[in-house]
Amino acid sequence: MQSRRLQGFTLIELVMVVMAFITIGIGRFVSLGAEGYLHTRDREQLQSQARFAVERITRELRDAVPNSLEVTDDEKGHCLAFRPIQYSGDYVNPSLTHIDVISGFLTQTVAPLFETNMMVVINPHKPQDFDVLSDQVAKVTAINKGTAANQWLFELDGQYSFSSGSLALRFYTYTQSVKFCLENNSLTRTTIHHSGSESQPILLAQYIDTNMSYFELDNAALARNALVAWQLTFIRNGESSRYNHTVQVMNAP
Structure with a gap:
């Protein structure tokens, strides 16, 4: 007589199934932690770039020759130009x-x-x-x-x-002009000497959505000095941060 094969799982098979579920759970937990870390890192990098860019532009505008500021759109992109006081x-x-x-x-x-x-x-x-x-x-x-x-x-x-x-x-x-430009998803700084020669653009920030970033200039009036406003929108790996800032140029002619 042929013996009938018993139906069910052995202890080893049960242990393997339990270990598989535990491994999947741990892997998902580690994956979520890694994704959270990467998103936090990207967000911190964007915020650090934004703080640096805002502080750099603000500091230089404080030393701009009055009424030398100009917003332009050319082959360099959308730019803010001015002449620093020597x-x-x-x-x-x-x-x-x-x-x-x-x-x-x-x-x-x-x-x-x-x-x-x-x-x-x-x-x-x-x-x-x-x-x-x-x-x-x-x-x-x-x-x-x-x-x-x-x-x-x-x-x-x-x-x-x-x-x-x-x-x-x-x-x-x-003796020179300075130009901040939004181009190719980046913020750059270029020095233009009075002779007409230009320095190589220096990268100040990247991951910028140039379609949603801009400079605005409100020229000086009798009651106040010039105002420069800008919006910088940073996008990276689905993370988006928008920064708006306004600076009053205190120097007067």
Whole structure:
């Protein structure tokens, strides 16, 4: 007579099934923990980039020559451009007509150093006032010490007649422009020298949705200085963070 095969599971089979369920549970738990860690890491990286970008732009705008800011859209992308202040002070020229030297007292106590392509501007009100043919700018060829303490003489490359003076008798010097651009899902910084040469763009932040990020400029008015606002939207692995910030440019012409 043939023996009948008993139906059911052996102890070893039961142990293997239980171990399989435990392994699946542990694997899922570890997977969820890893996914949570990666999402937290990505979110922290985006927030760190955003804080750095906001702080960098804010700090540099505080040293912008008044009314030199401009928002443009070109082959570089959507950009915010301005001219950083090199030196600033109060001029004491009795007249700004047919002069070849600007005599002034600097706000800085350190002796100014002459640089090639140094420009001086008085009472600018719009970006066009910084054009080389403007009556508000002049090229500096040398800097000499004045007779009084912290007085300096900025020698010009010819005789200039400025079309208007500053109510506060202020003047500013600069040698270059700076441009922050939103392009190719990144935020970059480029230095443009007065000679026209440009530096290589420096990457400040990435993973930016450039379609949802922008700069806005509200030019200065009689009652307040210029306002610069921007929105940066970061997207990475499904994580999205949006940052809005506004800076008031305190320097006045």
